[in-house]
Amino acid sequence: MTLRDKMLALLVCAAWGANYVPSRWLLDVWGPFLLLSMRFTIVALVLVPFYRTPTGKIRDIIVLSLVLGTVHFGMMFGGMAMGLDVSSTVISSQLGVPFSCLLGSIIFQDRLGRWRSLGMLVSFLGVIIIAGSPAIAENYLPFMVACGGALAWGYGNIYIKRFKDYPMLAVLGWMSLFTAPQLVLLSYLFEEGQWQALQTTDMRVWLSLVYTVLLSSIMGYGVWYSLMAKHRVSQVVPYSLLIPVFGLTFTHVAFAEELTTQFIVGGFATIIGVGIIILRKPEQQHLEQA
Template identity: 30%
Template structure:
């Protein structure tokens, strides 16, 4: 992976890491499905200013339903019923396994040994971080909803691979047309008009700021960058970067909410970074290495 794309991946996962704390703050002002809907209402407002990507409506609808409607309604509901932000950021990373599985079945991609080994190391780190969470803050319903959200994240990852060469910002903006009506309808049915009216008539700075962050940082910048990476690299190469999300999420929780971390969680973060080194950095063969020792030019590895 080229350095500029590596940097883009790190920026995206940093924004998504902070996303979990922002969701927690936003849920103090809005019911979960309504908050998910508002995330995309503002993004869709940019549609008149951007040409529609040359992608079939069938694929766009499938992407919008998987990535946006299903993933975020399930994630927000899971966090609303008891999954704390740090634990949710860990559990959601099971999407890596589902991405490998769906890409192998649908696209015929097979994970390379470095992807498998690096992901295994990073998942050991995720396990250590997960073990630091207090069991009292997790319940089966919340856990199940976040796992289901990870399946739809993975499905969207794979669907994105067939989206052609469309520019990412217009694509994400046009995809944002799809979630508002289904999510608002779900909010009306399951959360009720009274909760919707109360939330919209009692706006505060925290709630508005959360919606703006979710729209601009997490949706436009985050998914725009993530989609660009998935167009340029196999799903199995891009997906492991999401393992860094809990690291940035923990840092954000510390800076914003004063959360502290013990040695076990710090070791887990180090393992995640080590796993990403195995997955991302090129490993040259002995023949290439000997060629460089003899004065030959360095060979390019990866895309």
């Protein structure tokens, strides 16, 4: 990889890690389903006009929209809205990689091997350590909800292989088109005061939405998968290990969240475990959680 491409990979990972900050700001004003419905609606409006209808893939797009769009993002943002701190959300989202390996071994009989099994064990052990910390002891339900979102991402990461011949931005656009109505319905059923919240929204919130849509979703995925197409996967994917590092750094600066020794040890173990899995099987492409 050239220095330029290395810098682009770092910038994308930094943008995805920083995305937890504007997401938290948005959740302070909007409910999770309203926020996500706005996000996916705008992504669909921007991307769908540029890509043809995925012929013969509508059913798969609908399934993906339910699993990745509604369940994964709904549970991850729902956990934050229920009171889970951002740092714990960053770490719990890393479980998507070991969950993906575990589901792959169950559904496709993929052989895990010694190293990937070790990586799964270490990452799950790290989350168990975090789960015993005082911050999580009072928020077990939100933490489990966020972990459920990581499980949904793990399945979605397997399911998305059905679209290997399609541009990733096309998949993102059409998935968003089908995800948005689901989230609008959930917002209507479970949230109140949406119109008032939109009317009283200040500029920081609107800029946060622009960041999550344009920088994190569209530009992030566009640059990332252009790098994946240009270079070997083994050269690009390891950079994704920096996402939780950037995420924890930005959230600590923005919200001054206390990082206890127990949390740091557990978070480090989780990231190491995920690193073992990724580095031992770099050929597997996956959709980042941003």
